[in-house]
Structures are given as C-alpha cells and as structure tokens.
Amino acid sequence: MNTNTVSQLLAKDQFGLEIEIKGWVRTFRAKRFIALNDGSTINNIQCVVDFENTSEETLKRITTGAAVHIKGELVESQGKGQKVEIVVTSIEILGDSDPENYPIQPKKHSFEFLRENAHLRTRTNTFSAVMRLRSNLSFAVHKYFTENGFYNMHTPIITGSDAEGAGEMFRVTNLDAKNPPVNQEGKVDFKEDFFGKETNLTVSGQLEAETYAMSLGKVYTFGPTFRAENSNTSRHLSEFWMIEPEVAFMDLAGNMDLAEDFMKSVINYILENNKEDLEFLENRLLDEEKTKPQSQRSEMSLIEKLKFVVDNNFKRVSYTEAIEILRNSKPNKKKKFNYIIEEWGADLQSEHERFLVEKHFKCPVILFDYPANIKAFYMRLNEDGKTVRAMDILFPGIGEMVGGSQREERLDVLKEKMAALDIPEEELWWYLDLRKYGTAVHSGFGLGFERLVMFATGMTNIRDVIPYPRTPQNAEF
Amino acid sequence: MNTNTVSQLLAKDQFGLEIEIKGWVRTFRAKRFIALNDGSTINNIQCVVDFENTSEETLKRITTGAAVHIKGELVESQGKGQKVEIVVTSIEILGDSDPENYPIQPKKHSFEFLRENAHLRTRTNTFSAVMRLRSNLSFAVHKYFTENGFYNMHTPIITGSDAEGAGEMFRVTNLDAKNPPVNQEGKVDFKEDFFGKETNLTVSGQLEAETYAMSLGKVYTFGPTFRAENSNTSRHLSEFWMIEPEVAFMDLAGNMDLAEDFMKSVINYILENNKEDLEFLENRLLDEEKTKPQSQRSEMSLIEKLKFVVDNNFKRVSYTEAIEILRNSKPNKKKKFNYIIEEWGADLQSEHERFLVEKHFKCPVILFDYPANIKAFYMRLNEDGKTVRAMDILFPGIGEMVGGSQREERLDVLKEKMAALDIPEEELWWYLDLRKYGTAVHSGFGLGFERLVMFATGMTNIRDVIPYPRTPQNAEF
Numbered sequence: 001m002n003t004n005t006v007s008q009l010l011a012k013d014q015f016g017l018e019i020e021i022k023g024w025v026r027t028f029r030a031k032r033f034i035a036l037n038d039g040s041t042i043n044n045i046q047c048v049v050d051f052e053n054t055s056e057e058t059l060k061r062i063t064t065g066a067a068v069h070i071k072g073e074l075v076e077s078q079g080k081g082q083k084v085e086i087v088v089t090s091i092e093i094l095g096d097s098d099p100e101n102y103p104i105q106p107k108k109h110s111f112e113f114l115r116e117n118a119h120l121r122t123r124t125n126t127f128s129a130v131m132r133l134r135s136n137l138s139f140a141v142h143k144y145f146t147e148n149g150f151y152n153m154h155t156p157i158i159t160g161s162d163a164e165g166a167g168e169m170f171r172v173t174n175l176d177a178k179n180p181p182v183n184q185e186g187k188v189d190f191k192e193d194f195f196g197k198e199t200n201l202t203v204s205g206q207l208e209a210e211t212y213a214m215s216l217g218k219v220y221t222f223g224p225t226f227r228a229e230n231s232n233t234s235r236h237l238s239e240f241w242m243i244e245p246e247v248a249f250m251d252l253a254g255n256m257d258l259a260e261d262f263m264k265s266v267i268n269y270i271l272e273n274n275k276e277d278l279e280f281l282e283n284r285l286l287d288e289e290k291t292k293p294q295s296q297r298s299e300m301s302l303i304e305k306l307k308f309v310v311d312n313n314f315k316r317v318s319y320t321e322a323i324e325i326l327r328n329s330k331p332n333k334k335k336k337f338n339y340i341i342e343e344w345g346a347d348l349q350s351e352h353e354r355f356l357v358e359k360h361f362k363c364p365v366i367l368f369d370y371p372a373n374i375k376a377f378y379m380r381l382n383e384d385g386k387t388v389r390a391m392d393i394l395f396p397g398i399g400e401m402v403g404g405s406q407r408e409e410r411l412d413v414l415k416e417k418m419a420a421l422d423i424p425e426e427e428l429w430w431y432l433d434l435r436k437y438g439t440a441v442h443s444g445f446g447l448g449f450e451r452l453v454m455f456a457t458g459m460t461n462i463r464d465v466i467p468y469p470r471t472p473q474n475a476e477f
Numbered sequence: 478m479n480t481n482t483v484s485q486l487l488a489k490d491q492f493g494l495e496i497e498i499k500g501w502v503r504t505f506r507a508k509r510f511i512a513l514n515d516g517s518t519i520n521n522i523q524c525v526v527d528f529e530n531t532s533e534e535t536l537k538r539i540t541t542g543a544a545v546h547i548k549g550e551l552v553e554s555q556g557k558g559q560k561v562e563i564v565v566t567s568i569e570i571l572g573d574s575d576p577e578n579y580p581i582q583p584k585k586h587s588f589e590f591l592r593e594n595a596h597l598r599t600r601t602n603t604f605s606a607v608m609r610l611r612s613n614l615s616f617a618v619h620k621y622f623t624e625n626g627f628y629n630m631h632t633p634i635i636t637g638s639d640a641e642g643a644g645e646m647f648r649v650t651n652l653d654a655k656n657p658p659v660n661q662e663g664k665v666d667f668k669e670d671f672f673g674k675e676t677n678l679t680v681s682g683q684l685e686a687e688t689y690a691m692s693l694g695k696v697y698t699f700g701p702t703f704r705a706e707n708s709n710t711s712r713h714l715s716e717f718w719m720i721e722p723e724v725a726f727m728d729l730a731g732n733m734d735l736a737e738d739f740m741k742s743v744i745n746y747i748l749e750n751n752k753e754d755l756e757f758l759e760n761r762l763l764d765e766e767k768t769k770p771q772s773q774r775s776e777m778s779l780i781e782k783l784k785f786v787v788d789n790n791f792k793r794v795s796y797t798e799a800i801e802i803l804r805n806s807k808p809n810k811k812k813k814f815n816y817i818i819e820e821w822g823a824d825l826q827s828e829h830e831r832f833l834v835e836k837h838f839k840c841p842v843i844l845f846d847y848p849a850n851i852k853a854f855y856m857r858l859n860e861d862g863k864t865v866r867a868m869d870i871l872f873p874g875i876g877e878m879v880g881g882s883q884r885e886e887r888l889d890v891l892k893e894k895m896a897a898l899d900i901p902e903e904e905l906w907w908y909l910d911l912r913k914y915g916t917a918v919h920s921g922f923g924l925g926f927e928r929l930v931m932f933a934t935g936m937t938n939i940r941d942v943i944p945y946p947r948t949p950q951n952a953e954f
Contacts, residue, residue: 039693095916216516439572
C-alpha cells in the first residue's frame with residue numbers, strides 16, 4: 001500500500017526523513033521542480049530533481065499527467081508557500097502522459113471542455129476541490145443524522161407505484177423494445193415484464209421513509225432520484241441525489257428546526273474540514289468576478305456566505321406574508337416580474353423566490369403554510385381548510401434547497417385528498433395503513449444534495465458538482 | 478420535537494423526574510402495564526397505568542400498535558430486567574390500532590407473512606433490530622473510508638455503457654412502450670430516447686470509480702446496483718447496494734489487506750454499538766436452532782461468529798492451491814459434489830466455496846490468482862499469462878462476500894483483452910484514457926452490502942435485510 005500521501009508529507013517536519021511517494025506530475029519547470037499531486041489535498045508537494053544526474057530520457061518523460069514513483073529526502077523548503085519539499089534521489093516513471101495529446105494541460109480550461117472530459121476533470125484543482133467537498137458534505141450528512149438518533153434507510157430505486165407525484169418518471173423494463181407482448185385489450189402487457197407490472201425509477205423515497213418513521217421513529221434516506229423532464233437548465237439533472245429525513249411525532253415547526261440545524265451543521269463541517277479547498281474555490285470565484293461589472297459581484301465571498309448561513313437564523317415567513325411583500329414590491333408594481341403577483345393563491349416563480357431571498361431578506365428564508373392546491377396530496381391540511389403545513393427553504397443564488405411538510409396523518413382527510421386527485425387507494429394501501437394503525441403527527445423534508453454542493457462550492461452549473469451528470473440527450477461515461 | 482426517546486429514558490436514573498414520551502404500544506396487560514416502544518432501542522419501557530382512575534373507553538383504546546402520548550413520573554422499577562419504569566399520570570391516544578385488523582399481533586409471525594407486510598414489519602423486534610444494524614453498518618462503512626482518507630463518489634445509476642460486464646441489465650427508457658420509433662434499419666430508434674441512446678441501470682460503478690481513483694487517489698462508492706436475472710433464490714436481489722473502493726498505487730496484496738481490515742472494522746463497529754440488537758438476534762437464532770437436529774446447529778453463536786471474524790486472520794489461498802484441496806477432498810473423491818473438480822481451470826461452484834470455508838478452513842477465506850478466462854476483462858494478467866490478480870472473499874454461511882482485483886493498467890494488454898471479447902474501444906474510450914495518461918497499478922473490490930447485513934444479523938433470506946426487496950415478479954411498495 002501507498003505509505004505516504006502528499007497530505008501527510010506536507011504535515012511533517014522531520015527534515016532529513018527518507019520518504020517514498022507516488023502521484024501525478026502537475027507541472028515540471030526548469031528541468032528541476034516537479035509539483036506532485038495525489039488527490040489527498042489540493043496542495044502539491046515540490047520535488048526537486050537533480051537534473052544533472054538524471055538521464056535526459058527520464059527528464060523528457062516527466063510531463064504533466066505522468067504517474068511517478070519518487071524516493072527522496074524531506075527537507076525544509078526554501079521557496080515560499082510551503083514548509084517542506086522533497087530532494088529526489090530516484091524517480092521512476094510509472095505511466096507516461098504524452099504532452100501532445102493529454103487533454104488536461106496546465107492552463108485554464110473551460111468548464112464545458114472539462115465536462116466533455118469528465119473522466120479527467122478531477123485532475124484539475126477546481127474539480128478535485130469540488131469533489132472532495134462533495135464527499136465531505138456527504139459524510140457530514142450521515143454523521144449529523146447518526147449522532148442525532150436517526151437510522152439510515154435505503155428506499156427502493158425501482159418502484160411499482162406512480163403515485164409519488166413529484167414528476168415525470170423513467171420506465172424500467174426488460175420487455176422486447178420493438179415487439180413488446182400485448183394483452184387482450186391491445187395494450188402492452190406489463191404482466192410479462194420482469195416485475196410483473198409496469199415499473200419506474202423513483203422520484204422520491206418519502207412515502208417509504210414514512211413507513212419506517214412510524215416504527216423506528218427517526219429515519220433518513222440518502223439516495224439517487226430521477227426526473228424524466230426535458231429541463232436543460234443549469235439547475236436540473238435527470239439523476240440526482242436526495243436526502244429525505246422523516247420523523248414521527250414531529251410537527252412543522254420541529255421540521256423547520258431540524259432542517260435549519262441540519263444545514264448549519266453540514267456547512268460547519270466543511271468549514272472545519274475543507275479549509276484549503278474552500279479557500280481555493282473562494283479565490284477562483286473572486287478571480288471570475290473581477291471580469292464582471294461591480295453591480296454583478298457578490299457582496300460576500302464564498303466562505304463569508306457559508307459562515308453567514310451558520311451564524312444567522314433563517315427567516316421564517318408564511319406564504320401569506322410573502323405574497324403581501326411581493327405584491328407591494330417594486331418589481332411587482334413596476335411590472336418587472338414576468339409573473340405579476342395579483343392575489344393570494346399564486347404559485348411562486350423563481351423570480352419571486354430570488355427577490356425574497358436576495359433583495360428583501362438577504363438570508364435563507366423558510367416559507368411555510370402554502371395554499372393546499374399548489375402542493376402535494378400528502379401534506380397536512382391546516383384548520384383553515386385552505387393551507388397546508390408545507391415549507392420550502394430558499395437559498396441565495398440557488399433558490400429552493402429544501403421542500404418539506406408535516407404529513408396528513410388523518411385517514412379520512414387523506415382519503416378525500418386522494419379521491420380528489422384520482423389516486424386509487426389500492427395503489428397506496430400500505431401508505432393508508434400507517435393512518436389506520438397507530439397514526440401520529442409526523443414530518444419530513446427533501447433536500448437536493450447537488451444544490452447543497454453548489455452552494456458550498458460556489459459552482460453555478462449543477463453539472464459541475466456531480467461526477468457524471470445525466471441530462472436530456474446526455475448519458476456519457 | 479420529541480424531547481425524550483425510550484432509549485434516553487432507560488438510561489436515566491433521576492427517579493421522580495416528570496417526563497413525557499410518545500411511542501407505540503407493544504403490549505398491554507392486566508389493564509395496567511404498557512410495554513412502550515418508539516424505535517430508538519429494541520427495549521420497551523414499562524408504563525404503569527392507574528386503571529382505577531382511567532376511563533374504560535381509554536383503557537379499551539390502549540391496544541397493540543396504538544400511538545400514545547404519555548406523561549408521568551420516572552420511578553425505579555420493581556420488576557426485573559429493567560431499571561426504570563413510568564408511573565403514568567396522563568395518557569392520550571394519538572392513533573388507534575384496531576385489534577381485530579392490525580396485522581402485527583404480539584405473537585410469532587412467519588417471515589413470509591411479514592414480507593407481505595413489509596411496511597409494518599419493523600414494528601417487530603426482529604426487523605427493527607435488523608434495520609438498526611443495517612443502518613449502523615452503513616454508517617460504519619462511511620466512517621471507515623472517511624477516516625482512512627477515501628473520498629465518497631456517487632457513480633451514475635443510469636448508464637449508456639453495456640460493457641460493465643457484471644450481468645444482465647434493465648433498460649431505462651422514455652419511448653412509447655407500444656409503438657417505439659423505428660429507424661431506417663427497422664430497429665428501435667434509441668436516438669429518439671431521452672438520453673439519445675439506449676440506457677440501462679448500472680451493474681457496477683467500478684469503471685467510473687477507477688477514473689476518480691486515478692486523480693483523487695482513494696475513493697469508494699456506496700450505491701444501488703441492479704441485475705435483471707431471473708434468480709429466485711434467498712441470496713439474490715434485482716436491486717441491491719454495493720460498496721466499491723478503488724485505490725491508486727495499490728496492488729492485489731494491498732487490496733486483500735484493505736478488504737480484511739475494512740470488514741473487521743465495520744463488524745467491530747456494530748459489536749460496540751448494537752449490543753442489545755445483536756443479543757436479541759443471537760437468542761432468536763438459538764431458539765430457531767433448538768428445533769433442528771444437533772448436526773445442523775451452528776458451532777458458534779451469532780456474536781461468537783462476529784468476534785471470530787474480527788479476531789482472526791482471513792486465510793489466503795491461491796486458486797491453484799484451492800483446486801488441489803478440492804480435488805483431494807472427500808466429497809470430490811466420493812462424487813458427492815454436483816460438479817466434480819477434475820482439473821485446473823474449473824469455475825468454483827458455491828458447493829466448493831462452502832466446503833473450503835465451512836469444512837476445510839473454518840474461517841473467512843480469500844481466494845486469489847484465478848484463471849484469466851473465468852474472470853472479467855479488466856483484471857490484471859499475471860506474468861504466467863494464464864491467471865489474473867483477482868480475489869474473492871468467501872464467508873461461512875454466505876459464500877462470496879467480496880470480489881475484487883488489481884486492474885489491468887497496461888494499455889496494450891487491456892486493448893487485446895477487449896478485442897478478444899468484442900468490446901468496442903469507442904465504448905470505453907474514457908476508460909482507456911486512464912491507461913494513456915499517467916497509468917499506474919491500482920486495485921479495488923466490490924462488496925454486496927446485503928450479504929454483509931445477512932452475516933451480521935444471522936438472517937438467512939436476503940429479502941429480510943433490505944426494506945423493500947425487488948425480485949423477479951415483485952416490486953411491491
């Protein structure tokens with residue numbers, strides 16, 4: 001096994017130590033200085049080659065991207081910005097990297113170009129930082145819930161139910177694509193399919209998570225979900241990861257507390273554990289913004305934004321209050337919104353959400369108590385008979401980060417809602433059972449993991465925060 | 478929010494404390510003693526009702542499965558097996574549970590019956606223990622890799638590649654099921670499909686994980702994988718979770734070290750954190766075995782088996798040695814095997830694996846250096862030209878738990894292998910790129926998470942260790 005990583009070596013101060021290291025050449029300058037990286041940190045370790053005693057042939061093979069095995073001595077660095085470097089005593093080229101053809105040259109590449117080379121893009125500083133942050137955010141999620149008494153639950157990916165109601169689904173099938181079996185009614189006979197019925201990719205694990213909350217108390221899912229929607233935007237993926245906690249005996253207020261505490265905790269985790277990656281990404285953003293006019297630059301730097309979320313309360317605003325604010329807002333009165341807010345009941349568009357978060361409140365906002373008819377069937381109807389105990393959390397620059405609700409726990413109300421939406425009871429018999437046997441107030445939310453990674457990294461295209469994005473017309477790699 | 482859990486109350490010793498608790502009634506006896514559970518632990522807390530001062534109507538509604546909100550005083554328990562109990566001062570029924578119809582009665586139910594009621598089966602001791610263990614094993618996986626410098630990576634679920642080679646795939650599509658578009662050649666025109674080509678559900682994230690290992694160094698995946706195989710056995714699922722670490726600069730020996738250390742670590746984690754759940758499951762197994770003849774009973778109890786794995790080295794045996802052992806074994810000589818081992822090159826069947834693990838070595842066994850022609854194209858060819866650096870880890874009672882290998886890092890050898898198997902290079906251009914630019918020795922393995930849960934819980938049917946199993950003809954819930 002690899003005994004040393006760059007990260008470990010950079011933390012040492014035992015000068016004179018004989019060490020071995022394997023990694024990839026980031027740059028090689030003056031036939032002398034290798035910047036070596038192995039993915040363990042954004043920092044390279046400088047390896048100084050004795051070029052007079054190294055064959056010309058070997059020197060030629062020390063190119064950007066080449067894998068090398070270096071033996072040498074750890075010494076105090078003479079250069080600035082690094083404490084230690086390696087005086088190379090032997091270097092072996094493990095794998096060459098032809099400089100003529102290697103796509104990842106030591107220069108700025110466009111994100112678009114790097115998306116086409118997604119298998120190599122983590123060899124750049126930006127993407128290695130993003131993916132290390134993604135990984136640590138993922139661990140922070142598991143850590144938070146485990147430490148707070150939640151059980152992780154793997155809800156099914158292939159679902160026989162089409163009542164999840166969160167969006168268009170992909171079909172999962174094994175039938176002959178061209179000549180599927182047909183039944184007596186002339187329709188495709190899904191009884192002949194692998195699962196004996198029509199099946200799809202899940203859009204949410206919530207309904208199944210509720211079944212476990214009503215026995216294990218506090219549970220969460222963290223798995224892939226799917227939308228077969230033709231949305232070619234920088235905020236949508238066809239396949240993305242979602243986090244869905246579900247808690248028995250918790251009402252909407254508790255749900256908001258949980259969501260806020262959770263988000264602060266995971267962001268705090270990366271502030272503590274990914275300082276160097278965040279500093280790199282912060283500088284990248286500052287550089288990028290230099291090319292923009294003053295008015296379009298951010299008021300806060302990346303790390304300031306993250307700290308702001310950790311240190312400040314999210315603003316809690318009812319839908320009804322939000323509508324009042326929007327109706328009286330300048331862009332509404334001057335008809336600058338594409339959708340003018342005229343009356344209570346209107347569905348909020350992202351322009352309205354952005355106004356509330358970025359202009360009016362200037363902090364994360366939790367909107368709650370939405371009109372029943374613009375929200376899903378399973379949300380708890382309030383006593384007013386027209387709003388439901390739903391909440392959305394809106395983040396600056398991202399929009400909706402979290403969507404959740406208290407769930408309708410009353411069997412009769414739930415049945416009425418399903419009937420009104422033509423959802424057959426047979427389809428969700430097991431979901432109704434939860435209301436028949438020991439029902440109780442319970443709540444949960446869903447958080448799109450990639451949106452969290454976007455916020456935490458400052459990346460503005462969702463395709464740049466997941467290893468291999470799936471979008472309409474694109475399932476490469 | 479729910480301020481107390483049963484688990485927290487059972488750990489307290491502040492007698493006289495006024496407390497509140499919400500949970501579900503497991504049993505109610507003598508109109509007096511409620512065994513209350515909320516999923517936070519396998520243990521119930523006893524709540525003593527003052528039946529003389531409680532209305533008959535309320536007493537009637539305290540039934541198995543009902544959700545209740547209890548206020549009372551924590552007192553020292555008079556009964557045995559528990560330190561504290563609650564003297565109830567008020568009880569509110571949150572959700573009734575009609576005793577005539579509630580499926581989960583306080584009696585033994587068959588696992589088959591509970592599978593049909595999978596939405597309620599975690600209301601039993603057995604399944605709540607299994608699912609708490611599953612959750613903690615999952616956390617132990619993330620903890621182990623994070624603490625050892627690995628990055629978690631989410632590999633794609635929908636794949637456009639059919640070269641993963643691990644088994645039959647499910648098609649993911651959005652085309653009209655009955656009348657799909659047809660191209661000029663008379664074939665289904667997948668260019669019209671959502672992703673612009675034919676797509677399937679992944680059978681493994683390994684190839685993508687390799688791309689990240691070759692930049693980030695050490696990575697792992699933990700996600701759902703799929704097999705469209707008509708295997709209706711107690712060891713196969715159509716949808717299951719797999720753990721796949723992949724490490725740059727690591728050879729096969731390092732891979733074996735990693736797998737062994739990993740398995741010991743996660744098993745040790747539950748020994749430390751799930752004592753009560755494991756004791757319950759151990760006793761369940763002991764009870765079950767009482768009905769069996771002596772010869773079929775286990776030599777070790779569940780916890781003894783887990784400790785044995787943690788405390789003992791896995792036996793490492795080459796395929797060639799294993800063939801010799803099998804060829805000279807009693808069942809081979811007496812023709813008791815269904816497949817008689819005659820010569821080197823034979824593929825091992827589960828009867829052979831079980832003989833090696835359960836009869837011959839009596840411990841976990843790592844078999845390595847398999848014949849090239851029974852293993853996948855990406856495995857590193859040994860210098861003998863006929864074996865590959867593959868390894869399988871076999872566990873008693875489970876069979877294959879881990880399959881891994883050192884990967885072929887040489888471009889020319891890999892291309893030859895792909896050509897021999899008719900895998901087009903265009904299909905895996907990005908995978909080949911890893912061998913073109915900075916290639917290096919690297920290795921990894923895959924571990925079927927449900928098999929680990931089976932081993933850790935002593936459950937013998939894989940459908941009982943995942944919340945909602947997907948198998949041929951079954952995608953319920």
